[in-house]
Amino acid sequence: MDNIASALCTIYFQGMNQQLNPADMICYAIYSANHALTRTYRALLDPLGLTYPQYLVMVTLWGADGPLSVKSIGQTLTLDSGTLTPLLKRLEAAGLLTRMRNPEDERGTLISLTGSGRELQDRARHVPEEILKATGMEIKDLGRLKREITALRDRLEEQG
């Protein structure tokens, strides 16, 4: 039941190569839960013209006092410039934010919300509770699960 195969992986037990099965692997559980969440968000975010990673960037900006550097957004979301630069350009093209060099350090780019970007926060107000409903879980249990998954992620990142 809770052997290494059911938790994660193959057992090589007395020379027997017990089958590895995606359905039994925690990595596949996380991988497929991520896909399922992305699909759930898509239905909610499509009307707002956002993808899920774009939504995460907007959430980050909505929660900030003022402009943020690409670097700080990348640190918050663990994404590099190769992912963020084109994503931010698409949000800029959509009129939700502006990108300009930091006058105090010309190496950095500052991302600022536009009025339209700020207004979107209100139109996205319902999203969290829709997601909560879709999980069918109690807030308390979700919070506990979130902490366990975060702890697992942090241990994985320690190794890397």
Next chain:
Amino acid sequence: MDNIASALCTIYFQGMNQQLNPADMICYAIYSANHALTRTYRALLDPLGLTYPQYLVMVTLWGADGPLSVKSIGQTLTLDSGTLTPLLKRLEAAGLLTRMRNPEDERGTLISLTGSGRELQDRARHVPEEILKATGMEIKDLGRLKREITALRDRLEEQG
């Protein structure tokens, strides 16, 4: 602590717009845990010439008696042909499998392991326990966490 914000989302409590924070959202926990797992796998799979999704496909084939259709691989991994067709072509180009029309139903494509594809199973034998080590968790706890994440995924898919 376990309010809707810490579990998932914003509270609009008495008109106050409590900040939404990626670090507090379970969706971001899953999203970032998925990235962390992918990075952990990359270090192990690079020497084998596989990406993580390619590894999942190979695991699926290793666990099967004989050839599998694209459809059945897609059902196992919840991936569609737009993802699988090019991925399978890359594995074919790497000499790990062959693709041919099912003679009994010419609509289907049958995927078969080559000798080289089968040999790779042995070279990938150490992967699961390396992943287990990287999680720093007990098998028992990982199994429980896996079941909880899978249950969450299944509830999300029900809604979809």
Next chain:
DNA sequence: GGCAATTAGATTGTGCACAATCAAATAATA
């Protein structure tokens, strides 16, 4: 000042992920 090292982003190239569309084969049925 002059020069190496560092830092922040941008760019390029590869590979998922998936919606939408298309074509071919098969199945269902009048």
Next chain:
DNA sequence: TATTATTTGATTGTGCACAATCTAATTGCC
């Protein structure tokens, strides 16, 4: 059998994700 609907993959186009590389700006140090 002719017609229609369904099934299976392939294709196309958009958008992450990330390694590797490049440029420009800044910092450190002499």
